[in-house]
Amino acid sequence: MTVTTAPAPVETPVAKRRRLSGSPWLLLAPSIVFMLALFGWPVIQALISAFTDDSGFTLAAWDRLFGDPYFLRALRNTLLLIVIVVPVQLVLAVAMALLVQARPKFLSGHFYLWTIPLAVSELAAGLVWLSVFDSRGYLNSLLVSWGISDTGVQWLNYTNTGTMLLAVVIAEIWRATSLVFVIVVAGIQMVPKDFDEAAQVFGASAWQRLWHVTLPQLKPSLQVALILRTILALQAFAVAQALTGRDFPLLVGETYQWYVNLQNPAVASAAALVVLALSLATALFYLRMMRQQEAAK
Amino acid sequence: MTTTLPPIDRAPLRRRRRRAAAVQVACILISLFMLVPMVLIGLAAVSSPQALLEFPKPLIPSGFSGDTLLAFIQATGTIPALGNSLLVGVYTVVLSLLVGAPAGYALARQVFRGKDAYQVFMLLARALPIVVLSVPLATMFLNTGVYDTVFSVTLLHTTLAMPTTVLISASIFVSVPTDVEEAAQVFGCSRFEAARRVVFPMALPGLAASSIFTFVLSWNEILGAAVITLGHRTLPAQVLASLGEAPQAYRFAGGFALILPALVFIFVMRRYLVNMWGTTLR
Numbered sequence: 001m002t003v004t005t006a007p008a009p010v011e012t013p014v015a016k017r018r019r020l021s022g023s024p025w026l027l028l029a030p031s032i033v034f035m036l037a038l039f040g041w042p043v044i045q046a047l048i049s050a051f052t053d054d055s056g057f058t059l060a061a062w063d064r065l066f067g068d069p070y071f072l073r074a075l076r077n078t079l080l081l082i083v084i085v086v087p088v089q090l091v092l093a094v095a096m097a098l099l100v101q102a103r104p105k106f107l108s109g110h111f112y113l114w115t116i117p118l119a120v121s122e123l124a125a126g127l128v129w130l131s132v133f134d135s136r137g138y139l140n141s142l143l144v145s146w147g148i149s150d151t152g153v154q155w156l157n158y159t160n161t162g163t164m165l166l167a168v169v170i171a172e173i174w175r176a177t178s179l180v181f182v183i184v185v186a187g188i189q190m191v192p193k194d195f196d197e198a199a200q201v202f203g204a205s206a207w208q209r210l211w212h213v214t215l216p217q218l219k220p221s222l223q224v225a226l227i228l229r230t231i232l233a234l235q236a237f238a239v240a241q242a243l244t245g246r247d248f249p250l251l252v253g254e255t256y257q258w259y260v261n262l263q264n265p266a267v268a269s270a271a272a273l274v275v276l277a278l279s280l281a282t283a284l285f286y287l288r289m290m291r292q293q294e295a296a297k
Numbered sequence: 298m299t300t301t302l303p304p305i306d307r308a309p310l311r312r313r314r315r316r317a318a319a320v321q322v323a324c325i326l327i328s329l330f331m332l333v334p335m336v337l338i339g340l341a342a343v344s345s346p347q348a349l350l351e352f353p354k355p356l357i358p359s360g361f362s363g364d365t366l367l368a369f370i371q372a373t374g375t376i377p378a379l380g381n382s383l384l385v386g387v388y389t390v391v392l393s394l395l396v397g398a399p400a401g402y403a404l405a406r407q408v409f410r411g412k413d414a415y416q417v418f419m420l421l422a423r424a425l426p427i428v429v430l431s432v433p434l435a436t437m438f439l440n441t442g443v444y445d446t447v448f449s450v451t452l453l454h455t456t457l458a459m460p461t462t463v464l465i466s467a468s469i470f471v472s473v474p475t476d477v478e479e480a481a482q483v484f485g486c487s488r489f490e491a492a493r494r495v496v497f498p499m500a501l502p503g504l505a506a507s508s509i510f511t512f513v514l515s516w517n518e519i520l521g522a523a524v525i526t527l528g529h530r531t532l533p534a535q536v537l538a539s540l541g542e543a544p545q546a547y548r549f550a551g552g553f554a555l556i557l558p559a560l561v562f563i564f565v566m567r568r569y570l571v572n573m574w575g576t577t578l579r
Contacts, residue, residue, distance in 0.1 A: 025409075027402060028399075028403050030399065031396050031397055031399075031400040031463060034396050034455070034459065038430070039425075039456050041433075042430045043425070043433070046429050049433065049436070092327075096327060099323055099324050102317075102320045104324045106324075110328050112564065114327060114331055116331065116560060117559075118563060118570070119517070119563050120555070120556055120559045121559075122519060123533050124559070127338065127536075127552025128337075128552050129334060130548060130549075131341045136350075136354070136545075138337050138354060140353070144352070145355075174330065174334060182571055227424075235427065235428060235520075238519050242552075245541070252428045255428050256428075256520060259431075259432055265436060268432045272426070272428045272431070273429065275428055275429065279426055280425075283424050
């Protein structure tokens with residue numbers, strides 16, 4: 001591998017020691033070079049290819065992207081998914097973390113089960129829930145054998161936008177709540193117990209303690225989880241791909257379509273840049289909010 | 298009720314018991330939510346192909362058979378893709394440690410101008426979607442002739458893993474006390490030797506744990522691998538590309554096969570999970 005370590009300059013030991021302690025950049029340089037070459041450069045390339053063609057500057061790629069009926073649906077679906085999934089995950093993860101704090105029986109077993117999805121790929125999660133929501137899947141089998149429905153519900157049929165959204169939302173909650181959970185658990189462990197006990201001594205109810213003592217101290221963790229999850233949810237695509245194919249388009253899935261199936265890198269770059277813009281806007285928005293809150297203190 | 302006796306207030310005790318029971322029930326419900334889908338796809342994967350076609354399906358498959366899983370394993374491309382996934386994962390771990398760990402060490406040990414700028418740069422790289430990189434990288438790899446190789450996927454995954462590797466290894470090196478390093482230097486080690494002989498062995502368990510995370514990251518990454526390869530796909534990318542024409546049995550077996558490593562990873566890593574994901578991800 002070529003880009004890894006810069007050779008150390010041949011010097012006297014003393015000079016070398018001073019040099020190494022004096023300049024951390026020697027240690028940082030490989031990672032900076034690597035990231036500039038494989039991260040900075042591609043981002044610039046993406047910008048260029050989305051705005052140019054053989055003859056120079058053009059917005060043709062953007063015209064095609066916005067003219068494509070799938071794109072607007074993908075944009076709407078992606079935003080809808082974030083608005084539904086992220087808040088549910090935050091609430092569920094906080095509840096799970098509080099349950100862990102309550103030291104239930106078989107805690108380590110529960111903890112293991114709750115964190116398994118951390119290592120499950122998006123695609124696998126989609127396929128798992130496909131076995132449930134498929135028209136001949138387990139959920140419909142249950143409905144039919146219990147006599148609730150005659151033939152089952154076509155959960156993933158392209159005409160049933162609502163149930164498709166539901167299936168993707170459930171699969172996303174199943175897959176990605178673990179990440180929020182682990183961040184919140186780490187945060188809750190750093191909160192000293194004294195405050196909570198003090199509040200208890202002064203007769204605060206469980207709700208009051210949660211609302212006025214625990215949650216405010218969890219705020220940094222919740223903010224991190226919020227930013228991370230929103231940005232990751234913007235990139236969701238394999239869950240929907242596994243469950244519905246292109247019937248429930250998402251932004252990143254459209255990029256994949258344009259590049260792999262429609263062989264159009266320029267439009268794919270444009271779609272990717274939309275994801276980039278949304279990610280940056282999200283991150284800046286949250287950081288702004290945090291800074292304002294800090295300034296208000 | 299104990300009306301004749303002096304009033305003993307049992308309400309708090311009862312409330313406590315009720316709360317403990319509610320906690321148990323809630324835990325079990327959440328565990329079921331996490332577990333049941335995995336059991337179901339496991340059942341689907343061990344059903345015979347005929348049993349998969351049945352409707353309504355019984356919960357316990359009418360015919361057990363290894364045929365479904367076997368068909369998945371024998372499908373074109375599965376075994377090579379598995380090999381590619383393993384290779385890419387291992388290469389990514391090695392490359393990201395070689396490039397990232399020194400940077401983490403510098404961040405942990407030294408105060409210098411530009412440290413904040415460097416960290417912001419890394420965090421920015423974390424926040425940016427992989428999809429933005431994939432398309433231009435594919436073009437770049439096409440031009441340089443490394444397109445559709447295990448090496449190209451490795452480069453992409455290392456880019457993806459680099460910020461996390463740097464930040465996690467920085468926090469690992471911070472937890473190795475400076476004293477031991479200084480002691481080694483007092484006894485005549487150079488700074489580099491002290492780092493290699495004393496600090497590195499002490500940081501090794503942490504680095505090993507973070508390596509497993511890097512491996513999982515690479516193992517699960519789909520979009521980039523699907524975009525920059527055709528013939529050398531990783532396993533998830535291979536399954537994704539086959540989804541269009543694959544029968545249900547292939548999907549279920551594939552989903553199950555992709556989940557199995559997750560069970561092992563998390564079981565091995567469960568004590569590191571909170572520290573590593575929780576505190577270093579911010």
